[in-house]
Amino acid sequence: MPVFIGKRLLVAIPTLLIISIFVFSLQKLLPGDPVLAMAGEERDPAVLELLREKYHLNDPIPVQYVNWLGGVLKGDLGISLRTNQPVLELIGEKLPVTIQLAIMAMIFAFAIGVPMGILAAVKKNTVLDYIASIVALSGLSVPNFWLGIMLILLVSVNLGWLPASGYESIFVDPVRSLQTMIMPAFVLGTALAATLMRHTRSAMLGVLSADYIRTARAKGLSPREVVLSHSFRNALLPVITLTALLFGELLAGAVLTEQIFTIPGFGKLIVDAVFNRDYAVVQGVVMCTAVGFILMNLIADVLYVLLNPRLRASL
């Protein structure tokens, strides 16, 4: 197993390098000038030039890249052009917020999507299956910004049950934190739940028609044992791989959801950074996301191997 993980981490290095070059050069191609954003009303060319000089924005792009990369290797992601805070500090501040949102959304997605998928597969072509499919399709087709706004109107404005926005750290005030997070997590989770449900259903359908399920039934096992133990454990394998891939969708969704509920998370950080041409922050956030994505997939692969005796043996 350590060999397997080591191998995968080695492969991750060139991947991250390619991503960083790509993002770095793409940003420079974007129209707009960070210095203009920074200077605000001040348009004195001398001042602008000074700022450019200060932040090494006049250096050739490859030189800028190498400088940045050197910093990264020393654990320095640069300084935000907008707030003058170190990027690492910014990320450290915002990342936990988004991680909390993501975990809660995933819990929603699993709690809704997986049981619904199993049920739809077991009750294939019955009313239950059709209802599950319709719910899933609605979950996929309703844009989550719309769902978010509707929920705010209903739950917060009309019923007054939950706060419409804001954020509290879970370590400071857990109750308040959950109250503020539950709606955004639900909104973010529904779209994922729909995808998970569709995939769980098809994975379960494949497994349920397998020969070994017929064997399990011929043994006289109860439907519960057949479905939950013999079938689901097998169907879980493709679902795990899918979950890792959904991580990307989760981040994209988080950007929007955080905007709607004004949550000071990663998504908001990157949107603000892009609009202000805050290069160092964008670069840092993208790299951080890429690392997260690679880690998620690594975890999924490890789980996949652990759950699959056939692969476990080959390690």
Place this chain on the structure above:
Amino acid sequence: MTQDPVLSVRNLTTAFRTDEGWRSVVRNVSFDIASGETLAIVGESGSGKSVTSLSIMRLLAPGASRIEGEIRLNGRDLLGLSEKAMRGVRGNEVSMIFQEPMTSLNPIFTIGRQISEVLTRHKGLSKTEARAETIRMLERVRIPNAASRFDEYPHQFSGGMRQRVMIAMALASRPKLLIADEPTTALDVTIQGQILDLIKELQDEEGMAVLFITHDMGVVAEIADRTVVMLRGDAVETGPTEDIFHRGRHPYTRALLSAVPKLGSMEGKALPLRFPVVDTATGIALEPVGAERSVVQHQPILEVRNLVTRFPVRSGLFSRQTGAVHAVENVSFDLRQGETLSLVGESGCGKSTTGRSIMRLIEPTEGEIQLDGFNVRELGALELQRMRKSIQMIFQDPFSSLNPRMSVGQAVAEPFLKHRMGTAAEAREKAAYLLERVGLPAAMMSRYPHEFSGGQRQRIAIARALSLDPKVIVADESVSALDVSIKAQVCNLLLDLQESLDLAFLFISHDMAVVERVSHRVAVMYLGEIVEIGPRAAVFENPQHPYTKKLMAAVPVPDPARRGIRRGISNEELKSPVRPLGYRPPVRQYREVSVGHLVQVADA
């Protein structure tokens, strides 16, 4: 019969829901099985034999199927039981083993857990008790080192061993009835012999009733006391196995039996012989038209010398090569026009790899191949294309070897067009001619593969192989997936084509009886090597190599006189051709028994 039957089935009718309403697939089937007795249900695909067994277990989807009639197990009506009570019967009083040992075990649970589950579920044993009992069962099915294999997963077992695990699972609860649904069909012939022996042995010890579902008349003759013959959902004949074989009354029974290739039926004949064609309505067999002919002794069209094909086995951090599968090892033979050379052997013996290496569908490692004037191993991409006009292949599975989105006319014409052998009109004409040639009306050209049966599809595949006017045809298990009567017809077609087109066949098969019927010469392969090669009559009537003898002894012969035959239980497995790096295969010596009959001299 004096004692009460264990299982009594009366007027069993099973119907499936279709778009046009209920369609019955089993009609009015009745039979009894006493304890200690074996009843075989025999029939071709679509005869309803498996549905009958699943009906008894009530394993068909309840909404989509309807079971009528009476199924009594020790007097208790199974159809009247609640689903919950039925679960207490399944795996407990009635157990089942299935055809596919490779897929019938759950891949993510240990085999120990899967067997003990039966005991904890039905016998109320604790986990420790179940473990001890499971190990005892594994020993009873002769799995070596049973205790240490309890915690292993299905993929760590070979097919034959997995079927033993299935049997252990089925018998763990000491059922009164064992239903065996084609339990040996997917196994190699020597392994099949072991499993049949094991079932008989355990039946003797336990006294259970056995319902044996099969399509193989040889297996029926060997194992069944009584036999039910099914045809398209009806039980057309029921009786003692001997009567069915020797005094079959129903025409279909007689037709089925005469179509069965029977090992040893070619004694004293030198040349291939067509199968007798039997009218399923009248049961009258038309003796095969002789039209035997010998091979004109001209130059070989295909010469293979010292062919070696190995596949690297890689493992470790940097995927270094740690060994090699010696799939084909120093194989040499000739093939003449109008001649059939059969390669026989069990899985992993390298017979298919040999066929593919010759066509360079797989790159051989060493050796020399001369085919119709081409030095095959030296050819560049373009010449390789041209070479393939001379040699074509027919595959095993007629369901997956035709493109479902291409009409059969297009499929047959495609090679002709791709090789620019003529215009589109000529290709169409050729396709029409070839379809007629393989016994299909040319009017069917515009139809798609799904509209044809398995046998018809195999005919289409043959027509496609012929569209380039090849001289050699590699038939890789081409009739193995077909029903008995269809198999006979397709074999006859191949013989006809050989005669009129002077084709050379490299006939790759595991089926000794078919090989005996169609071959001029036979090569027996074992672990990548030819251990015996020679004229068919010499090899079959005077086998010399121990492996050839073992292979022939294992083939079930459709003769009820052999019932109760035991081969002496062994649990020997097929050996693996994987060798460590740097392994040097021993230099083999061959001894000539008679003209052209060569036998590998055993290791000194």
